Amino acid sequence: MSTLTIAAVQTNIQWLDKAKNLANLAERLDSIKSADLIVLPETFSTGFGMDDEAIQEPQQSGMVYEWMQQQSIKHNAVIAGSVFVEDAGRKRNRFYWIYPNGETYFYDKRHLFRLGHEEQYVNPGTSREVFEINQIRILPQVCYDLRFPVWSRNRQDYDVMVNVANWPIMRRDAWDTLLKARAMENQVFVVGVNRVGLDGKNVDHSGGTAIYDFLGRAIVSAEDNQQQIIQMTIDIDELKAFRQSYPMLKDADDFEIKI
Incomplete structure (x- = not known):
């Protein structure tokens, strides 16, 4: 298959309340008739409260993982989204990628948000991952990773970035x-x-x-400040045709990332 149907879930996360967030999301996900990939926001079950010990989950187990x-x-x-998990007395900001057959992969957030003191509580990831659906290659990223283009540079090894x-309203233009x-x-x-809404640290x-799309055009977008699920089916054959007509990636500089 050359197509991928994506459901992107914009939600108001209730601060540190896993049960309420999971119940809210379960109800909203019932509106999805068909999708290959359902994407939830960063720390969708708790909000960005990395300094609270109660929010972390065991690795590949626990309430949130089982719900996913x-x-x-x-x-x-x-289904994909990030969760704080336990890691050697600290945490990881773990982007789970779970298939219906139970197969599970993950990417740990590499770039920790220093302004929010994430690095004081969370261990950074050490590897770049690429996952697949329908033979379509997908690069997972978490929030602050977006500011570091070398980390997401396409080595002709992926077709979709998630x-x-x-991301707070004060830096929305950057997003x-x-x-x-x-x-x-x-x-x-x-x-x-x-996400939308005010979090427990008074950040909106x-x-x-x-x-x-690959030309930088927003082909579907959610309404601001609203809980909403947007869906789109993308066609990778269109992307391949564009790359053939404009083979820019073949002229990219070679480099090595040291972790």
Whole structure:
């Protein structure tokens, strides 16, 4: 298959309340008739409260992980989103990628948000991952990763970038601009999934959940400040045809990332 149907979920996350957030999301996901991939925001079950010990989950187990498995089976779709998990007395900001058959992969957020003191509580990821659905290659990213283009540089090894975030309204222009830039410079579709609402640290979020094509055009986007699910079916054959007509990636500089 050359197509991928994506459901991007923009939601208001209730601060540190896993049960309420999961119940709210389960109800909203019931409106999805069919999708290959369902994407939830960064820390969708708790909000960005990395300094609270109660929010972390065991690795590949626990309430939130089991809920994701159940939702993946129910909707017959990959479900993805980030969760704080335990890691050697600290945490990881873990982007789970769960298939309906139970197969699980993950990417740990590499770039920790220093302004919010994330690095004081969270261990950074050490590897770049690429996942697949329908033989379509997908690069997972988490929030602040978006500001570091070398980390997301397309080595002709992916077709879609997915970034899940708690990106505040005060820096919303950067979110919109960088999503568009990553799509154009890497010749990929980009899916940006952000939250809305005020969090427990009095930080406001306006959303900006959208799917961009390889020309940097927002082909579908959510309403600001609204809980909403947007859906789009993208065609990778269109992307391949564009890359053939404008083979920019063949002229990209070679480099090595040292971790």
